[in-house]
Amino acid sequence: MKLEYTPEQTAFRAEVRAWLAANVPAEPLKSFDTEEGFQQHREWEAKLYEGRWGMITWPEEMGGRGADLLQWLIFEEEYYAARAPLRVNQNGIFLLGPTLMEYGTDEQKKRFLNGMATGKDIWCQGWSEPNAGSDMAAIRSTATLSEDGSHYIINGQKTWSTRAVWADWCFGMFRTDPASERHKGLTFILVPLESEGITVRPIPQLDGLPGFAEIFFDNVKVPVDCRLGGEGEGWSVAMATAGFERGLMLRSPARFQETAKRLVNLYKANQESADQDPAVRDAVLRAYMDAEAYALTTYQTACRLMQGGKIGAEASTNKIFWSELDQQMHGLGLKILGARAELVPHAPDAGEVGSWLDGWLFSQSGPIYAGTNEIQRNIIAERLLGMPRK
């Protein structure tokens, strides 16, 4: 154990910090759940790509820096500390990208990775269906191979597709064997959203913005070379993606540590009124401790992975911990803000309320998406502790 950065890591941090200081927009971008904000974020992705900061864990030949997980954590720390924009293309670069590198053909890699990296192609997920939310094996949308084997005909419906409203491509699972059940007979396919037969219906989320959408497929033709992995192998390809999603790439400790820091400052700035409720001071301390513990455990996991370990039930413990912490911290922020807390960011008297209310709304999705926390607790009990399934 050595809890100090190497000179190389320190130098890397300095390089990141310098670039961000020079490049992060002075004014926050608009929400990427608005059309204008989406385009602003797309441009930011292009700028990151230019600086080779877009996907630093990708190999150098794909525009990355071949960064290891510790460099990734350092990068994220600087990124959040600099309050740089959220990543509009995270589904592409963090989820599909690594999957493509593992399962894609050389041609597919060449074709998709660059567009993803530059922000030209923004990707959305096509996992859930109306009756297959947390139960992904219940997928019913079909992809039928044409008789000449040149393309699939896709029919059905996907839902909860984040940022699908303005995205360019969708990746998802479809049932290619109509007689199959559950995990079998599913195939992983990449679909251009401008294809004929596709209808995207925005779903307004809690803040009223169309942060996700339903996607309807009505005889959508997709060339067979858009299939990732073999036919019927969709489940194992997708599980790799889900593993990444639940893993540590997407939920940097940095994000929560910055929130905890802002919470401490918010508390200090409003201490007199906040201390009327003794639970507040306690909860602020707890936020600091929990964000710190999350960072420590993430560093431990990263080091284990770098030494050849695998992510196991950490994916579930991690999901519960950050999502409940995020909810608690933002709820606490609103509590400290008191009567102003209900104002939306653009209300003239909202003051600093905005980011806390936005964060609070966003935090509501944490314990739900990518497997509800109830499902994660089942997984911990059954797989980590070995408790009986039935």
Next chain:
Amino acid sequence: MKLEYTPEQTAFRAEVRAWLAANVPAEPLKSFDTEEGFQQHREWEAKLYEGRWGMITWPEEMGGRGADLLQWLIFEEEYYAARAPLRVNQNGIFLLGPTLMEYGTDEQKKRFLNGMATGKDIWCQGWSEPNAGSDMAAIRSTATLSEDGSHYIINGQKTWSTRAVWADWCFGMFRTDPASERHKGLTFILVPLESEGITVRPIPQLDGLPGFAEIFFDNVKVPVDCRLGGEGEGWSVAMATAGFERGLMLRSPARFQETAKRLVNLYKANQESADQDPAVRDAVLRAYMDAEAYALTTYQTACRLMQGGKIGAEASTNKIFWSELDQQMHGLGLKILGARAELVPHAPDAGEVGSWLDGWLFSQSGPIYAGTNEIQRNIIAERLLGMPRK
């Protein structure tokens, strides 16, 4: 709504208070989980009976005062405020007594009620069995009617029988129809513990004292007139008892309000060290509020019942609320006491720790017995809210 006592209620309170002031032993009795303490408590029951304070809700002709539920609550308030001894015969007077009055023959009433009231006969329960804890319908102990119909032969095992070690009688359910399953074929029988063939094995509880016991029945002969209700009707007789148990008779708000008061005083006496943990002050306030809410809701329930209402899911909401409150309050007391909190009452430097540690240990049983709080939550969801069972 009129939240004031009538002059009659106020006078009744004064009468209770005066009697208790004159009669409550100056020195606390020993624990009734010790033999000496058990006898002390038995004598206290006799003294209560003499003053006609033993079972005030019983009819006057049975030694009671025909008190209504509000008088009962007032009596309990004074009783707890006076720190009068715990009731060693509560299984008898609060559970079996009312059941006897409803289901017993005149002869049974005459035979059992007086001994119960005077403390001559202390009763224990025979509900649970090793494989029928929360699932009472899984009872397997048998009672076989003799050929001449004069007595039952009982075989089997009961467990978790509170205070069975020094008790005189046991009441419980036995399977009289060997072919029956679940709730059917059970019969409610009263068994003298001095009968031949009975072995009582004490079970030491968390504090090491034998607060409950297992009872083994080996061809125990019990006259048929010890059956309460008809053969095979045990379940409905027992359900009446369970209803009383979970209801408000046994869990007076007074008990929790007195604990909350002691907690406030403990906090005030140790405020400087206690306030190092801001969560403590908050939890003390919460204890006050919860104990108060418990009192309010109990009064509401009592008034409803007096106006002809029935106890429904209140039995379950009530059970969860008081048992978790009791645990929280005692845990909080230990927290305030700090490093001394682990000392047993008779340790020379324990100081005021004793009653908090005893209370803490005892509070551990609250969320478990008489149907675990998990089962109570199921009941609320299914019966009060109408959620699907399977």
Next chain:
Amino acid sequence: MDFTFSEDQLLFQESVRDFLVNEVTPESIRAAWQTESGRSDALWQQFVEMGLTGITVPEAHGGLGMNELDFVLLAQEAGYVALAEPLVHSALVAVPTIMEVGDSAFAEQWLPKIASGEAKVVVGLEVNNLVEDAHIADLLILEKEGALYAVEAGAVELRYNESIDLGRKLFAVEFDVAAAHKLADGQKAKDLVVFALNRGALAAAAQALGVAQRMIDISVQYTTDRKQFGVAIGSFQAVKHHMANIAYKLEYAKTPVYRAAYALANKLSSASHNVSHAKVVACEVADLAAKNSIQVHGAMGYTWEVDLHIFMKRAWALNSSYGTAGFHKQRIAEFVFSDEAKLGAGNTFAA
């Protein structure tokens, strides 16, 4: 001693509930969000016809002369439908405050109009920063720098502030103190502010109970209908326990609210800390109801499409309305930790 509502009170609650559930539907709420004022004159007129606008107005001024206790169950029902119109505010805060001012000419001027529906009056306290429904008020009673003023609609400038709960219309209000009618200052103003605040907090608490109940009902329905892994998700024990936890806590939040209403109606000396207890626990249970309800809804709960969010947002907004949890805990602490406090068994109903 009787801790039950009368037959009449329960029947009134029932008829108001039936009316509200029919008239104030999620659809009508969504439609109102699209309108400029967000308020329905037609609905208000129906309240007038039912006698609700004058319910706490003395009979001498054309009302029903009822009190806080009579109204508390109706406030609960208003919460159940997330009512946007300021009916609860009018009956529980504005009317009693006008009477408490003790200026009979002032009362005579406004109370009959409130009862008849001709006028709406709102009270704006500094604890809330902003004033709800200032845009539809004919008269505003405003706290400013230690005094209380009555200001007519034409004499105020309003700055709209959008709430996350689109059913709430909040305004920063500016007015010329010199030109306003001062109702009170000094100790009397302080007393009046506490008087109004206690009633506003009771109103929020009672509505929070209703909002919590509504979220239970919506979630039980949803989890009964919605299937996953081949069964209704409401059959999962974790889902059941999320719901049961709201339900049992709700039972222990109701009685403190009713007791607070009783204490205000009977001007008991315990009223302020009774109200604070009610406010804290009722808002907590509504908050928990929001948290557990969105969780059992899964991703659907995160959308604008299901009706849950209407009630979640109301619960969130009520949290710090008429005093944060801290404000109210502080008032409780002042009582509980005082040397004079009578705690322990037998003192619950000591006034």
Next chain:
Amino acid sequence: MDFTFSEDQLLFQESVRDFLVNEVTPESIRAAWQTESGRSDALWQQFVEMGLTGITVPEAHGGLGMNELDFVLLAQEAGYVALAEPLVHSALVAVPTIMEVGDSAFAEQWLPKIASGEAKVVVGLEVNNLVEDAHIADLLILEKEGALYAVEAGAVELRYNESIDLGRKLFAVEFDVAAAHKLADGQKAKDLVVFALNRGALAAAAQALGVAQRMIDISVQYTTDRKQFGVAIGSFQAVKHHMANIAYKLEYAKTPVYRAAYALANKLSSASHNVSHAKVVACEVADLAAKNSIQVHGAMGYTWEVDLHIFMKRAWALNSSYGTAGFHKQRIAEFVFSDEAKLGAGNTFAA
């Protein structure tokens, strides 16, 4: 940057775990409760032979010269078996404190004897009121009124205080200050007390992790074996979630403990608040483990008969040992709310 233990450290942990699980069983613990001293000389001799008594003693004095970080996993294993012998105390508190005193003759006198098993030394701090294992100590290092004294066994009077955890032997200790050897006073004594307290708190935290893990293991086994309503009770979702809640929190309590051990071993300036963080969360998870474990055991958990209570009581006792939650939260607050605190991303490993 490397947040993993070395192969050697993990292998050592494994061999100690195997040894302890075989030697310190619930049966042997119950047997020890019946003895006067409650301590086993034979077991201590085995520790000597394994080199454990000298593990933190410098090699020059016959030990292995290891530090707090090397020992932390072993302390966790000691918690797992609810070890009664003062091995963790000796290695993590007594030996480092003797070295920190900086009196080489004193160190030379005692350290070799500790390593060889000839002597046991305990440290008694005022924060604990009572002194654990004073009855078997050859030397006691005692805090009294701002100074630190070394007192040999013959010069103390002991008053036994029974703990709810019969594995802990606690004593009020009296001694004649005038006749005792003063090790330090003033600032040096204060520093030494903080030094010892930090190590005692780390020891308690590490043991709490082990105790929590043991309760998980016991409860998982019990709920897998025990049938009710025709199925294993461990298949009920509520039971699973009780267990999962302990398990996931335990993961986030371990790393603060390891970081605290690292900070002490490397004398980082953050060590005190790192230790306090570790102590608070490790004891909380052990407390939760006790609460949820007794609940899933049902009535069996309330008895003396199943082994659960051995570990529950240890968890309860550790709670306020070497500082209450309040004491440690206060130290964290002093750091977090100071103007100099470097918070936020990237500062976790800023010493």
